[in-house]
Amino acid sequence: MILKNLNLNPDLKILVTGGAGFIGSNLCEVLVNNGNQIRCFDNLATGKLENIQHLQSAHNFEFIEGDIRNLEHCVQACEGMDYVLHQAALGSVPRSIKDPVTSNAVNVGGFLNMLVAARDAGVKRFIYAASSSTYGDSKSLPKVEEIIGKPLSPYAITKYVNELYADIFSKTYGIETIGLRYFNVFGRRQDPNGAYAAVIPKFVMQLMQHQSPVINGDGSFSRDFTYVDNVIEMNIRAILAEDKNALNTVYNVAFGERTNLNELVVLLKKHLSKFDSGIAKVDPEYGPEREGDVPHSLASIEKAKKLLGYDPTYDMESGLKQAVNWYWNNL
Template identity: 70%
Template sequence: MKQETKSTLLITGGAGFIGSNLCEYFLEKEYKVICLDNFATGHRYNLKGFINHPNFKLIEGDIRNVIDCANAVKGVDYVLHQAALGSVPRSINDPITTNDVNVSGFLNMLVASREAKVKRFIYAASSSTYGDSVGLPKVEEVIGKPLSPYAITKYVNELYADIFSKTYGLETIGLRYFNVFGRKQDPKGAYAAVIPKFVMQLMQHESPKINGDGNFSRDFTYIDNVIQMNELAMTTQNPLAINTVYNTAYGDRNTLNNLVSYLKEYLSKYDSKIANIEVEYGPDREGDIPHSLASIDKAKGLLGYDPKYSLQEGLHEAVDWYWKNLK
């Protein structure tokens, strides 16, 4: 009996936090994986565990370059598009570069995928698309006006993907990520995400600095839940499940104050002094959404999504990884 040949995947931004976790997971599942990254925000050390894997190929290139995109999609069955310039504050400071990468680069990848006859294009969308919509939980079909240049770019991605599905027949699925965290997430830099940044500060016996009074809430989502969603989006055979967008979250919310309490509790098992570190509070951050909570009913119903990790369960895993890798 002939053995089934696994598909070839292109993971853009594959040296980044989410991208490198996807590369590792799908290599373990015996897919052929191509990573396209320009290392603007990704890191070579994220690839070290599999850089020499026989089914892995690294292309150093930029999604803003149409030739790089065309080269990367040759012979590819599925694209998992993670490449982007994240961060609301970065987009406020430099909207032009954010737009170049997140809109022009995204369009380049759509065109290249269409021309290469890629089977399906799965892309990282964002909960920032909900903008000033105040209703909770966030439901995919109800959004508000964007509150930052970053949010605009991620909404434009959804519009372009929809047009490419309707006009060119390219299957697309957008995953609106909600505050993803976990192993390999970079704690350094001006635009570091809140969880690794707080972990690093606490491990160095520094006070975590919270924007606002700490009562803003987020649907923190562990990386393994996100991997599950990407796999379901790529493999679903349900025709009703494609050419749409999904919240990619756990479906629960925690305040930043709750988050710091959990981090102090879990980290103090390694270093008892961390339990007594005080939190510092500052002004609200421009462009921030006060509260974020996803409805995951659509993903459950159409994709069979079943997230395994709550915030607390994910933090246990993440804190353990950070302690072993950052000390």
């Protein structure tokens, strides 16, 4: 049960930007099931209607197709909303290196539009997807919110600028903001296709097809992989936060353990081979390191535990088991 005993008021009206995407659609689903009035706002550039198709008939769900780069669209989306869960962005470090202009237009210009629209609509709180990429070249582990390095990609710059803008808007205009620095989120409905697919769904699809997953580097790079239900919990806790010390700041969203890519492949083969024993015989291949990649990522979640009561349910392997089951039945 994702909501556990969080007791989210079902009368709240919540806007989810990027609501047809991976994380956004999962948020919409949980909140619709809780009885909240949910407005999903997405331009379908990377989101998919099929992710929210099962919600379209719900009386408390509304879909608006629009672009956060268009201020009028943002104003329309924010009208009458109590909270904004801002997930809309162009993800991927490689994508931002290939096309920094579009990444900046969406992630910075679009973010500013949403802040302005939320402010003008009298939204109570603006909760947004920040990123662990903000830690940049900082070598300290685990990552604590107050210590960051220099960004290593245009994407990382855009996500850090989001935090700066949110801070200024809370100080200047009084709108409450909370930033959630996501660490390598995975789970149901994460797209395995395309040039910028995340590593877990991409590896799952390759292994299911008995293709060798290609690891960038020697496989020693590690990540704090975070199951999507932990992310949903943090968004709900950010809505519920009442202590003023918990507001207008940023939090790591992770489990607090790291897994390297070699270990990841072993775990994926273990769980997938229960469906197809031939997968156990598929070995990975190794390619060059990817430009802009951070070698190691591990989050401290002490701040979220202390100020928001965060208590993640899923560790890496239990989340992976859930995700693999979903992919096997849906790919």
